Amino acid sequence: MEIIIGKTSGFCKGVEHTVREASKILEKEKVYCLGEIVHNERVVTDLKNLGMITINNISDAKNNSKVIVRAHGEVKETYEIAKEKNIELLDLTCGKIKAIKVKIEKHKNDSFIIIIGKKSHPESIGLKSFASNNSCIIENEEDIEKSLDLISKSNLNKIHIISQTTFNSSKFDKLTNIIKENTSKDVIIDKTICDTTSKRQEETEILSKKVDVMLIVGGKHSSNTKELENVSKTHCKKTYLLQNKDALKDIKISSKNKIGIMAGASTPKIIVEEIINKLKEDYKN
Helix, strand or coil, rough: CEEEEECCCCCCCCHHHHHHHHHHHHHHHEEEECCCCCHHHHHHHHHHHHCEEEEEHHHHHHCCCCEEEEECCHHHHHHHHHHHHCCEECCCCHHHHHHHHHHHHHHHEEEEEEEEECCCCCHHHHHHCCCCCEEECHHHHHHHHHHHHHHHHHHCCCEEEEEEECCCHHHHHHHHHHHHHHHEEEECCCCCCHHHHHHHHHHHHHHCCCEEEEEECCCCCCCCHHHHHHHHHHHCCEEEECHHHHHHHHCCCCCCCCCEEEEECCHHHHHHHHHHHHHHCCCCC
């Protein structure tokens, strides 16, 4: 059995920073975290064991307490409520997402803001909250149709398109082209997909063409991991998304197979190592 591991697998710099800083904070005191700090069960459990208390709403935090803002960022209202309740926010939002917020604040008064991303993803929801009413989230072609009337009725003559940092790069290009074809307004395309995300998707595409089985490792709620799975399935029918080594028991693999492994941005290196060791143990020559 030959195992090929993607060079871009595992923690991105943003997630690595968030997890490292959260661990440092928890060494000193127990704090709240608003939502899962990253979309990976192992990471969330490890930090919980250090004393992190996950809450779903800022209103659930006690007055005068401390709350970690996770890597995905938060909606504008969260910062307002925190101020009212004298809550100290320990902001560990990914630096790239913070930079997108700055762009939105800069252009929201002169441009209709379109966020290309998943409508249910906390990053997209958070970003939109910093825009004015002249904004929308577009995930697919159907959303474009639904949003054209809103865009055309806007008194703003420009459209500024940005992206969720972990969105599919090819899909972003396709959707932006359709938007341009259906409006007479000036369109500014700001492809804010993280470089690491793009490189990871590109490597997944290349690797999935070379192997018999592709293992995508990451959390079941991880957007970037799901995108890797989608990219891989286009070229390798035997593509499987798994959270840990235990999931290998449900996957049919031959000792003669060439295996490709790619891990999402929130996946610790240790999980990939455990999967590799399990494969080597189960398929000894």
